[in-house]
Amino acid sequence: MLAYVLKRLLLMVPTLLGVLLITFAVVQFVPGGPVEQYLAEARAGTGGGSAEGGGFSYRGGQGVDPKRIEQIKALYGFDKPAHERFFQMLGQFARFDLGKSFFQNKPVSQLIIEKLPVSISLGLWTFFISYLVAVPLGVAKAVRAGSRFDLLTTLLVLVGYAIPGFVLGVVLLVVFGGQLQWFPLRGLTSGNWDELSWGARIVDYLWHITLPVTAMVLGSFAVTAMLTKNAFLEEIRKQYVVTARAKGLGERQVLWKHVFRNALIPIITGFPAAFIGAFFTGSLLIETLFSLDGLGLLSYESVIRRDYPVVLGTLYLFTLIGLVTKLISDLCYVWVDPRVKFD
Known part of the structure; x- marks a missing residue:
């Protein structure tokens, strides 16, 4: 086990380097970089930002004083060769220094912390509601496999899965936010949040979060529900279930004491990735x-x-968290089922 963990940890290094290298190389060829935007804003009289570092090679600015362009490139750190900037970025990331935003004049880590509560709200509500609905639904579908209930719920689950979350969000906004005016159209809280009591704050928060969470949940529990159903059906057909029934155990005892533990192995082992992902995978379109x-x-x-x-700072952080979470998910197989051996 220790050798497996060390091997996986060592493999994270080239994976991170590969992701960062490819992304860094791609942005070298993307037009309209921060220097061009700075010059465009300066021409419009709106000023510009200031920061250090970066990953873009400027190739524009015709008609502008070359000295001025060189000063702006030096301001953003683009006066250095690409390979030097790349290794400088790696040195910062090794110290968990994610850099500083060009346009918001804040550390990237501070921006992530500021935006995290919204994504946590969406992600955690979606995670818990999805599992609380999907697992019991999957068990019920497995017990009633082939019945009208199974066919009807399968149809509803697949329809919900097929409808994109942002399309459902538009429908919810138009119907419940616009026509009926039952829910607010925007934001996570009301403008007078600070003036409300704690009870009123909870109600106000739930009132605002209902529509976006509904739009995200309806399509997210389909895979978990069908996975739970298939896992239960596979376990129900095994010999140990037949033996338990032959010994005179009740159907409920067989289902929840014997089948439930083994059938939930693929579901439980997916908990770490789903839970951690809830913090960082907020829907762009829903937000x-x-x-x-x-x-x-x-x-x-x-x-x-x-x-x-x-871009690069958040990519580095999210990739690192994803790799660690994947390792934890794999280790959960051994924790849930000691029969699993990685060697």
């Missing part, structure tokens, strides 16, 4: 649609504005 300022919207705006420290 934009409901005007929720979370990590998804931060990533999108960073790409649009070519804010490369934010």
Whole structure:
């Protein structure tokens, strides 16, 4: 086990380097970098930002004083060769220094912390509601396999899975937010949040989060529900279940004491990835649609504005968390089922 863990940890290093190298190389050829945006804003009289570092080679600025361009490139750190900037970035990431935003003049880590509560709200509600609905539904479908209930719920689950979350979000906004006006159209809380009591704050928060969570949940529990059903059906047909029934055990005892533990192995081992992912995989379209300022919207705006420290910093952090979470998920197989051997 120790050798397996060490091997996986060592393999994370080239994986991280590969992801960062490919992304860094791609952004070298993307037009409209921060220097160009700075010059465009300067021409429009709106000023510009200031920061250090970056990953873009400027190739524009015709008609502008070359000395001025060189000063701006030096301001963003683009006066250095690409390979030197890449290794400088790796040195910062090794110290868990994610850099500083070009346009918001804040450390990337601070931006992530500021946006994290919104993504946590969406992700955790989606995670818990999805599993609380999907697992009992999957068990019920397995017990009643082939019945009308099974066919009807399968149809509903697949329809919900086929409808994109942002399309459902638009429908919910138009019907319940616009026509009926039962729910707010934007934001996570009301403007008078600070003036409300704790009870009123909870109600206000739940009132705002209902529509976006509904849009995300309806399509997210389909895979878990069908996986639970198939896992239970596979276990129900095994010999130990027939033996338990032959010994006179009741159906409920057979199902929940014997089948349930073994059937939930693939579900439980997916908990770490799903739980950690709830913090960092907020839906971009849902956040934009409901005007929720979370990590998804931060990533999108960073790409649009070519804010490369934010793009590369968040990519590094999320990739590292994803690799560690995947390792934890694999180790959960041994914790849940000691018969699993990685060698």
